[in-house]
Amino acid sequence: MPQPARQFERSAWPERFAQSAQQSARRFADCRRARNRVLALRRTAVIAAAIGIVLAGLVGLGRFMGVGPFAGHIPEARYSAESWNLTVVNRWHRIPDAYPEPDLTRLRNGEQVDSRIYPDLQRMFDAMRADGLNPEVSAGYRTRATQQRILDEKIEAYWSEGVPRAAARTKALETVAVPGTSEHELGLAVDVNAAGMNDAAANQKVYAWLAEHAAQYGFVLRYPDGGTAVTGVAYEPWHYRYVGVQAASAMCANDLTLEEYAGAM
Structure with missing residues (x-):
């Protein structure tokens, strides 16, 4: 009788070893699956963070430069019918939806301006002519379509010079x-x-006169030299904006841009 018992003990050992090995394998597999889940979660978190950074960059670029699918999300400028002349439109603030279509006056050369600024514009030009200058409005009111065409043409011009489309x-x-x-x-x-x-010297005389006298007629140099960080536009000695005589005088006296003046009100 003892001999069969010893045979049973010897034959049971491989089975227990196999069971232990299976349990170890299952534990290893469970640990591996758990580790893979952790790694997957980490990868997902990293990817989500990267996507967030890219989207934030695109939104910022779209708002600053009007580039990409987020350009349309530029916030509206503040608008009040009582202070229409101080509406601040720039690369960070688009024309408000509530801003009315302007009633336009056509100039002799075909350009148009808001009829409300025409009397002061005419007085300013009369004064310039009295001082021996011969000014003209080379660009006044533009439709949205015209502005788009000008932008498209500028992009095409750079692209034709070999600049990649996005960079153009x-x-x-x-x-x-x-x-x-x-x-x-x-x-x-x-x-x-x-x-x-197309005479640089003649243009410089016009710009010099405007810089000294335009505020008397309600116009200000919109993009002054050194003001790009505030206005978002490089120096343009030919670009004048109507703000009214009172605002223009205050802006010139305190060396303020329209952004700074309107923001302080």
């Missing part, structure tokens, strides 16, 4: 506003140069 758009936006963010669409901005002349 970025470069174009350094000098051309995104449609919906141009003051020309308000009808309150004018580009003033010497009439019919």
